[in-house]
Amino acid sequence: MPPDRAPTLHDVARRAGVHPATVSRALSRPDMVAAATREAVLAAVEEVGFVPNRAARRLVSGRSDAIGVLVPDITNPYFGAMVQAIQGDARRDGLAVLIADTGADPAEERRALQALSRQVDGLVAVTPITDLAAATVPVVAVNRQLRNHASVVVDQDAIAHLALGHLVDLGHRRIAVVRGPAAYWSAMRRDRAVERFAAGAEGCRIDLIGPAPATFEGGRTAYGAVDSSGASAVVAFNDLQATGLLVAAGEAGREVPSSLTVVGSDGLGLAAMTAPPLTTVAAPLEELGRTSRQLLGELLQDASGARRVTLSPRLVVRRTSAAPVVITRKTRHHRGRTHHVPRS
Structure with a gap:
């Protein structure tokens, strides 16, 4: 030979x-x-x-040496970063990765679960679906906890507390929080965390706005409600929403952060590229993807060993957050001229 x-x-x-x-x-x-x-x-x-x-x-x-990954939107950098981490971890073990973009459509997600189950040994489901019954192979759920399923999630309570605590520490007392899609487990958990924080934040008003799509346009559209709320700061569901809020605020003539503080969530690379750079609560995306693949490996060895893992986020402070501007003078009009009168 x-x-x-x-x-x-x-x-x-x-x-x-x-x-x-x-x-x-x-x-x-x-x-x-x-x-x-x-x-x-x-x-x-x-x-x-x-x-x-x-x-x-x-x-x-009886093994394919392949795993499947379901995502709701492959164009979202959040899911792209996670898939890249899953592929890198799988590659080291000689595994192929098949990817299905479901468009966050529950019917399409069920079809993808059925189709991929015939081609792979196990699945990582990064989707907001209500159940995984359509799968016939082991499944790890990402950012969704389901009974009798292995899962890895980012701590949604910590995301809410880090973002809101940062704003309260800066002195903000009127805060808007733009909710994520109603079907998302992470959005529901975060809404409850915001409500608990608000109940204990004396002297603060925290308004939940939405739900809104977890997209740039979702944030841009939500800006009107944020502006009407009278909030001096807003927390977006994710960084894409936050970029939409930044653009809409600029179009409305509100400067960030002097007129409006904006905080995102996810920690995407683009958060450092916005103008000004975005303060965000960063999820450990590589660890999220790597852990999901490793949990799936454990399931393939022992289907009864389903584990739940919760990962911690971290606050990354950049230039879209600052203390609210304190008005120290009032304005009066006299004969067409504006006079600024210091407050006593």
Whole structure:
């Protein structure tokens, strides 16, 4: 066999002294081949370094050496970063990754669960679906906790408390919080965390606005309600919403942060690229993706060992957050001229 050519099924047959069809049967239907012949074929496979294709390996071992990942929007950098981390971790173990973008459509998510279950050993579901019953292989849920399923989530209570605590510490007492999509587990958990924080924040008014799509346009559209609320600061559901709020505030003539403080959530790379750079509560995206893949590996070894993991976010303070401007003088109009009168 030439050194620059990958071993083939015929090389195995020559080494084992059998017909190529026998090698094929020994690998795909071992029950149809005599034990001695099967052992000779397997020994030859090892000696020549033959690697069956993925389909053949699945027939032999019942495993595809592939995992599936479902995301609601692959164009969202949050999910892109997570998929990249999953792929990097899977690649080290020689696993292929199949990706399905479901558009956050529950019907499409169920179809994807069914279709991918026929092609992969397990799934990572980064989706807001209500159940995973359509899957016929082990599943790890990301940013959603479900009964009897392994999951990895970012601590939504911590996200709310870090963002709101930062604003209260700066001196803000009128705060708006733009909610995420109503179907998202993370949005529901965060809403409850905001309500608990508000109940204990004496002297503060915190208004929940929305729900709104977790997109740039979602934030841009929500700006009107934020402005009407009289808030001096706003917390967005994610960084994409926050960028929409920044643009809408600029279009309305409100400067950030002197007129309006804006805080995002996710910690995307784009948060450092906005003007001004966005203060955000950063999720550990690489760890989120890597942990989900590792939990799936544990499930494939022991389906009864489903674990729940909660990861901690961190506050990243940039230039969209500042103390509210304190008005120290009042304005009166006299004969068409404006006079600023200091308050006593």
